[in-house]
Amino acid sequence: MSEYIKLDSEKISEAVKTIQDFGGTGILKCVQCGACSAVCPGVKAGFPVLCRLLIKKVLNGQLEEIIEETSTWGCQACNRCTEICPQGVRPQEVVFAFRRYQANDLAFSTSAMTSQMNLHSYGHAVFTDATELRKKVGLPPEAPTSAYNEKAQKEIQTLLENSPMGELGLY
Amino acid sequence: MEKLGLYLGCNIPFKAPDIEQSFRKIFPALGVEIEDLEGATCCPAWGTAPSFDLDTWCTISSRNITLAEDKGIDIMTGCNSCYGVMNEAKHFIEDSPDRKKRVNANLKTIDREYKGTSNVFHVSHVLYEKVGPEKIKESLVYSLDGLKVAIQPGCHILWPSDVYPVQEKNSFFPTILKELTQALGADVPHYSRLEFCCGMGGMRSTDVEKSLKLFTDKLMSMKEEIDPDMIVTTCSSCFLQFDMSQQILKERGVIDFSIPVFYYTQVLALALGFDPAQVAAISQTPRDEMIAEIQSDKRKIQK
Ligand code: SF4
Ligand code: SF4
Numbered sequence: 001m002s003e004y005i006k007l008d009s010e011k012i013s014e015a016v017k018t019i020q021d022f023g024g025t026g027i028l029k030c031v032q033c034g035a036c037s038a039v040c041p042g043v044k045a046g047f048p049v050l051c052r053l054l055i056k057k058v059l060n061g062q063l064e065e066i067i068e069e070t071s072t073w074g075c076q077a078c079n080r081c082t083e084i085c086p087q088g089v090r091p092q093e094v095v096f097a098f099r100r101y102q103a104n105d106l107a108f109s110t111s112a113m114t115s116q117m118n119l120h121s122y123g124h125a126v127f128t129d130a131t132e133l134r135k136k137v138g139l140p141p142e143a144p145t146s147a148y149n150e151k152a153q154k155e156i157q158t159l160l161e162n163s164p165m166g167e168l169g170l171y
Numbered sequence: 172m173e174k175l176g177l178y179l180g181c182n183i184p185f186k187a188p189d190i191e192q193s194f195r196k197i198f199p200a201l202g203v204e205i206e207d208l209e210g211a212t213c214c215p216a217w218g219t220a221p222s223f224d225l226d227t228w229c230t231i232s233s234r235n236i237t238l239a240e241d242k243g244i245d246i247m248t249g250c251n252s253c254y255g256v257m258n259e260a261k262h263f264i265e266d267s268p269d270r271k272k273r274v275n276a277n278l279k280t281i282d283r284e285y286k287g288t289s290n291v292f293h294v295s296h297v298l299y300e301k302v303g304p305e306k307i308k309e310s311l312v313y314s315l316d317g318l319k320v321a322i323q324p325g326c327h328i329l330w331p332s333d334v335y336p337v338q339e340k341n342s343f344f345p346t347i348l349k350e351l352t353q354a355l356g357a358d359v360p361h362y363s364r365l366e367f368c369c370g371m372g373g374m375r376s377t378d379v380e381k382s383l384k385l386f387t388d389k390l391m392s393m394k395e396e397i398d399p400d401m402i403v404t405t406c407s408s409c410f411l412q413f414d415m416s417q418q419i420l421k422e423r424g425v426i427d428f429s430i431p432v433f434y435y436t437q438v439l440a441l442a443l444g445f446d447p448a449q450v451a452a453i454s455q456t457p458r459d460e461m462i463a464e465i466q467s468d469k470r471k472i473q474k
Contacts, residue, residue: 041368123212152210
């Protein structure tokens with residue numbers, strides 16, 4: 001059975017504006033040639049709603065229908081799509097704009113929470129106590145980063161708490 | 172002596188500090204002074220601020236860049252993602268005067284200001300452009316002559332090429348890592364999936380099976396087409412994927428071989444004669460035999 005989509009011009013302009021506001025400014029330049037999807041590792045691995053198809057769904061005004069779509073979180077941000085696009089759409093920016101739209105509706109996997117908490121506490125998305133490992137290879141036990149620097153931690157906490165990310169109640 | 176700010180990111184200092192140690196050994200030996208960027212944070216990784224808010228991403232990235240600006244130096248990063256994230260943040264900031272104003276208003280709350288005076292380079296660019304393959308060749312203590320290497324440049328130093336300070340002639344046929352590896356004396360044959368993605372990153376945290384599928388394609392392409400003695404990469408994420416995932420595929424019986432994996436500066440450090448217990452001490456995929464081979468007497472270069 002094919003899927004019939006009722007196009008609604010108001011819904012379309014709203015969807016396009018939402019994505020542009022979140023950073024996908026080039027979306028209207030897309031001619032649906034599919035060059036981006038052909039080089040996309042996400043599409044190759046089986047996350048279908050990236051690049052051309054994601055753009056098509058937004059251009060059809062189907063924003064709400066795909067809010068739970070997980071493909072965008074499989075995007076590698078590799079920018080092969082941006083490099084190859086003949087129209088200057090910068091599809092990766094559209095994918096990330098859609099992610100931001102999802103994230104602002106809290107439609108992201110809970111596995112993403114740990115890295116946000118780590119970023120807030122230590123200034124690092126990935127943090128493990130590597131003291132022993134570092135000593136083993138002859139390095140000072142504490143890396144010279146925010147992980148062991150209170151002033152730097154305070155700075156990143158100030159920036160995050162006063163940002164829209166703080167308003168999402170992530171910390 | 173050229174001076175650069177060493178930006179460590181997250182993976183290298185906490186998961187692979189032997190890579191960090193290899194930077195600290197080779198750069199001074201090759202005439203590049205490195206200075207720590209004390210208090211640097213995450214770049215921030217794609218799954219954090221960039222997935223939530225563009226201005227917050229640009230603010231956190233530019234805070235890191237101000238650490239180098241304060242010292243009047245450029246940044247060198249060993250992680251492809253950090254290189255991509257910070258250069259793209261620079262592109263978003265420089266592209267919009269309004270965004271630059273907003274970012275600087277955010278930074279003002281912590282008494283910082285982004286000026287845009289420091290460039291962000293990758294370790295491989297510093298080795299290629301500032302040191303050069305010739306100087307690397309002349310400095311070697313051991314030669315990799317006759318060893319076959321499969322190279323993995325990784326995605327985020329290649330695309331989008333228009334925002335990067337160093338570009339390949341053709342980003343879909345990259346040659347910088349190839350030339351750097353050839354400078355060690357090794358053979359670096361082409362394989363068809365050279366510029367393919369290894370499946371690490373957002374894909375691995377979203378769906379590990381899909382990530383492993385992509386990784387298997389890449390690994391099998393290397394194995395079947397060139398049967399390398401080792402894999403060499405300049406991306407810390409790719410390094411972790413090749414190192415960890417080969418073991419998973421082996422346990423599952425998908426593969427019956429294992430190929431030693433090195434970050435480029437680790438093989439370079441070994442070839443310069445540095446202690447493997449410091450510069451190449453941590454891996455899941457066994458590489459001791461290859462390390463012993465590289466530093467064997469028969470490979471010593473007679474000066
Ligand atoms: S390559 Fe560009 S124009 Fe073609 S489908 Fe993708 S985004 Fe649209
Ligand atoms: S950036 Fe994302 S959407 Fe674009 S090619 Fe890479 S994985 Fe695909």
